[in-house]
Ligand SMILES: Nc1ncnc2c1ncn2[C@@H]1O[C@H](COP(=O)(O)OP(=O)(O)OP(=O)(O)O)[C@@H](O)[C@H]1O
């Protein structure tokens with residue numbers, strides 16, 4: 001099983017959009033996939049609600065490997081499973097030691113690896129312990145980013161955090177930033193994208209996603225964007241499929 005965490009401490013950049021669409025795409029590729037929603041807001045848990053396996057995310061930090069095993073054993077046969085966010089996730093950031101949280105999460109990921117090919121982790125917009133533990137327990141990471149000044153500023157902080165956590169997880173591969181909600185008609189976006197690529201030549205993905213209404217509509221109705229029956233959804237579909245292909249190829253789970 002390969003594990004990918006989607007993280008950036010700034011809110012609204014597209015973490016949940018990317019996580020859910022990679023999950024939908026992987027499901028269609030018949031990759032056995034499990035999604036861990038570590039964000040108290042529970043947005044991915046809503047969008048992927050019908051795939052809920054019954055185990056809740058705070059349990060991943062309590063070392064409840066028996067409960068986890070019971071929940072996923074049968075559910076994994078459906079191809080896509082959700083471990084949904086729950087209120088007790090708040091305690092991880094407020095009162096758990098990072099090393100303990102990371103160890104417990106790693107143990108649960110080891111259990112999941114018997115049943116799934118791919119584990120996708122959605123995180124909260126905070127440099128908290130749940131997010132850091134997820135980075136410590138993952139093989140790959142990506143960060144969606146809007147092309148606005150505050151987001152670019154946020155990415156600087158995120159890069160420092162990744163460099164720091166990488167000392168403790170040397171296998172972590174940063175797949176890159178995913179420019180998201182790009183509006184090619186805005187000179188500011190075009191200039192910011194060029195500046196981002198110049199500043200981080202190896203850290204920006206060659207694929208990007210435009211500002212597409214159909215993406216917000218899809219997430220709000222709990223379906224992938226390719227199921228939106230509007231002409232405008234076609235461009236979004238193409239971009240999202242290209243993103244999934246790029247990511248899965250880099251993770252060596254697609255040709
Ligand atoms: N490419 C896009 N085009 C249009 N809308 C988008 C796009 N990507 C995401 N959105 C919308 O922007 C909002 C934020 O996206 P999303 O929830 O994925 O971000 P997030 O990083 O997970 O946010 P949070 O940090 O709050 O969890 C959502 O309403 C989503 O539907």
Ligand SMILES: [Mg+2]
Pocket residue numbers: 015016017039043044122123
């Ligand atoms: Mg989110």
